[in-house]
Amino acid sequence: MNRDPAALGFGARFVTAVSTGSILNPINSSIIAVALVSIGTAFGVGAETTAWLVSALYLATAVGQPTMGKLADRFGARRVYLTGLALVGAGGLLGYAGPTLGWLVVARVVIGLGTSAAYPAAMALVRRQSERLDTSAPGSVLGALAIAGQVSMAVGPPLGGLLIAAGGWRAIFLVNLPMALVGAVFALCWLPSDSRTGTRHRASELFRALDVPGLALFATGLTCLMLFLMKLATPSWPLLALGVLALGGLLWWEHRAHTPFLDTRMLAANRPLTATYLRYAATFLVNYCFVYGWTQWLEQSTGRSSSATGVLLVPGFVVAAVASAIGSRGRRVLGPLLVGTAALAAGSASLLFLHATTPVWALVGVSVLFGIPTGLNTVGNQAAMYAQAPADQIGTAAGLMRTFMYIGAVLSAGLIGVTYRERATDAGLHLLGGIMTAVSLLLLVATVLGRSHKVARAHGRHLVGHSDRQQ
Numbered sequence: 001m002n003r004d005p006a007a008l009g010f011g012a013r014f015v016t017a018v019s020t021g022s023i024l025n026p027i028n029s030s031i032i033a034v035a036l037v038s039i040g041t042a043f044g045v046g047a048e049t050t051a052w053l054v055s056a057l058y059l060a061t062a063v064g065q066p067t068m069g070k071l072a073d074r075f076g077a078r079r080v081y082l083t084g085l086a087l088v089g090a091g092g093l094l095g096y097a098g099p100t101l102g103w104l105v106v107a108r109v110v111i112g113l114g115t116s117a118a119y120p121a122a123m124a125l126v127r128r129q130s131e132r133l134d135t136s137a138p139g140s141v142l143g144a145l146a147i148a149g150q151v152s153m154a155v156g157p158p159l160g161g162l163l164i165a166a167g168g169w170r171a172i173f174l175v176n177l178p179m180a181l182v183g184a185v186f187a188l189c190w191l192p193s194d195s196r197t198g199t200r201h202r203a204s205e206l207f208r209a210l211d212v213p214g215l216a217l218f219a220t221g222l223t224c225l226m227l228f229l230m231k232l233a234t235p236s237w238p239l240l241a242l243g244v245l246a247l248g249g250l251l252w253w254e255h256r257a258h259t260p261f262l263d264t265r266m267l268a269a270n271r272p273l274t275a276t277y278l279r280y281a282a283t284f285l286v287n288y289c290f291v292y293g294w295t296q297w298l299e300q301s302t303g304r305s306s307s308a309t310g311v312l313l314v315p316g317f318v319v320a321a322v323a324s325a326i327g328s329r330g331r332r333v334l335g336p337l338l339v340g341t342a343a344l345a346a347g348s349a350s351l352l353f354l355h356a357t358t359p360v361w362a363l364v365g366v367s368v369l370f371g372i373p374t375g376l377n378t379v380g381n382q383a384a385m386y387a388q389a390p391a392d393q394i395g396t397a398a399g400l401m402r403t404f405m406y407i408g409a410v411l412s413a414g415l416i417g418v419t420y421r422e423r424a425t426d427a428g429l430h431l432l433g434g435i436m437t438a439v440s441l442l443l444l445v446a447t448v449l450g451r452s453h454k455v456a457r458a459h460g461r462h463l464v465g466h467s468d469r470q471q
Contacts, residue, residue, distance in 0.1 A: 002398040006204065010129065015144050019124050019185040021081055021118030022145050023152035024088055024176070027457030028057060028111055030156030031163075031172050038169040041255075043101045056105045059226060062406040063219045063339025069120030071263065073392060076194030077124035079189055084117025085218060092176030097278065107173060112178075115248030119145070120399035124385065125191060127394045132192070135311075139379075142386060143328025146378045147321050213263030214254050224409065232414030233421065262400070266390065273388040275450055276381055277404045278434055279337075282443050283377045284408035285415075286436045289371050293416045293432050294351070297424040298363075301356050315364055316371035323327050323375025326388040333384045337447050340376030342368060345440035351433030355426050 032053055040050045072080040093393055094105030123144055130137045163171035224243030228236055254260040266272050291313070298309045327336035347369040354366070381401070389397030419432040 009133065010141050012331075013190040014129065015141055017186040018122040018141075019144050019148040019187050021085055021115075022122055023148050024085075024118060024179060024392040025061060025115035025184070026149045026180075027111075027156045027159070028108075028115055028176070030153050030349075031160040031175075033058070033157055033160070034110075035160055035164060035169040035172050038164060039101070039104065042169065048099065052101075052105050053108050055227075055230065056108040058406050058410060059223055060115050060228060061110045062222055062403045062410075064116030065399030065402040066115040066218075066262065066396050067119055067210070067215060067399070069124070069395035071399070072117070072121040072395035075394060077128060078187065078191050078194045080117050080238040081121040081125070082184055082193070083120065084114045084182045085187070087111070087117070087331045088211040089112025089177045089180035090114070092173045092180070095176075096170045100175075104173075106444030108109070111173075111176060116399070116402075118183075119402060120395040123398035127391060129192065131314070131391070132268075136384075139328040139332075139383070140325075142382055143324055143379055144322040146328065146375070146382060147209040151317070151321055155318065178288060186471040211254075211257050211259055211261035214250060214257055217250040217253060218248050218261060221250055222403070222407075226410045229407070229410045229414045261449040263393065264394075267284060270388060270390075273385065275446075276384045276388060277401055279443065279447070280377075280381045280385075280401055281383070281404040281408040281411075282340070282439060283344065283373070285411050286348060286404045286439055286443075287370070287374055288409045288412035289352075289432060289436050290347065290415040291320070292412060293420070293424070293429065294366070296416070296420065297354075297426075297429045300424040301426060301429070302358075303356075312360075312363055312367055314367075316367035316374065319371025320378075321370050321388075322376035323370040323372050324379050325375075327376045328383070333380050334447075336380035337378075337384075338444075339442045340380060341440065341447050344373035344377065345437060347373065347445055348433055348440045349393035349435035352430050352435065354429060354433075 036050045036053065038054065040046060057187065064110050068080055091107045091112075091114055094110060095104055098104045098107055106187030124135050126141055159175075163175055167174070221243045224239050224246060228240045228243060250262070251264055254262055254264045283437065295309050298304045298312065304312075314405060323340075327340070347366065350366050350369060354362075385397060386394070387399050416432065419435070420428040
């Protein structure tokens with residue numbers, strides 16, 4: 001197959017290849033939901049124990065995304081992309097054959113690390129292709145990555161149901177093998193080879209290039225922080241203290257490291273990029289509060305089944321995909337963020353008026369309303385990050401943005417635990433909706449006053465080397 005960059009351009013083959021691997025993380029994030037009960041029954045454990053299958057992937061991904069991104073920046077995005085796919089296949093086989101729940105948790109960690117490679121490596125591949133062709137990447141390319149993630153997130157639960165019906169819960173692990181193989185074939189055939197520059201002595205340079213002490217401090221601090229946020233209803237203050245100490249040590253170390261794992265000085269100087277990360281975390285805090293909190297309320301307060309609840313989420317996923325396609329045109333930043341955040345506030349406020357007897361048409365409307373910010377805010381923040389990040393650190397920057405997304409997701413789980421306590425009631429939903437509305441309004445004000453889109457344009461010209469259209 002022809003892998004010449006000029007022949008591939010930003011055409012369908014290139015877009016398909018970079019998008020295929022990016023679906024694996026969302027699918028594995030959502031597909032496990034329909035298998036937790038079956039796995040718990042098989043091993044004789046309860047929901048609190050099987051929840052580690054969810055947490056393991058989140059923790060591995062939160063740490064793995066910037067790590068894989070840094071490897072992609074340093075050793076080649078295509079190599080890291082293919083390595084990640086190999087890990088996904090290995091994790092799938094391990095989970096399929098796993099004799100104990102502990103083995104399944106390990107398998108989910110391996111899958112999490114493997115799927116962590118796809119998105120940051122894909123962003124680095126887009127950047128490198130843009131540099132090779134000396135042209136800006138079309139907004140549709142970045143939009144395709146966002147759409148692939150949202151569609152695959154929606155596909156996960158129904159696909160899991162079909163696999164369990166056909167081959168039992170172990171099939172949700174085994175399905176990773178053919179998906180990884182397809183992704184590898186597309187990558188080998190349709191992605192340009194990495195430059196040979198800097199590839200010699202990779203093994204001997206890996207420790208220094210990765211900044212293993214910085215990585216260890218980052219992983220320790222982030223893991224402690226996320227575990228603390230998961231249990232806000234019964235907080236573990238020693239865990240928080242350990243996390244703060246580790247992250248403080250990370251800041252101290254990275255300011256002195258020759259090749260830091262996280263360029264904290266760049267982040268401090270590049271305020272628009274830092275603002276994008278914080279905005280992304282706050283956006284997904286509200287989004288995940290809706291996805292997990294609303295669905296739990298539908299099942300426990302309105303008495304709907306899991307399948308009926310899943311159906312009510314489908315309109316939102318469809319609207320999110322459409323909104324991503326529209327918002328990615330021209331790689332705009334401010335417009336999608338303003339409209340998306342306003343819709344996020346409106347959707348959050350709508351939860352204040354829901355009750356157990358609310359008609360189905362109104363619930364569908366709420367799902368649709370939340371689909372708008374899911375699509376627009378994703379592509380808006382992604383376009384901002386692409387323009388604001390230094391060209392030679394785009395993989396690391398993309399991975400770190402995903403880390404902030406998972407911090408928002410984990411914080412949402414803790415917030416739901418605090419507001420719902422033992423059961424999701426109308427009063428608990430209204431309290432959660434009030435908090436979500438307050439966060440959304442603050443986010444909207446920050447978006448309007450921050451005007452980071454104009455600063456992003458200046459950074460984009462200076463760091464990327466060409467002007468990106470953002471309005």
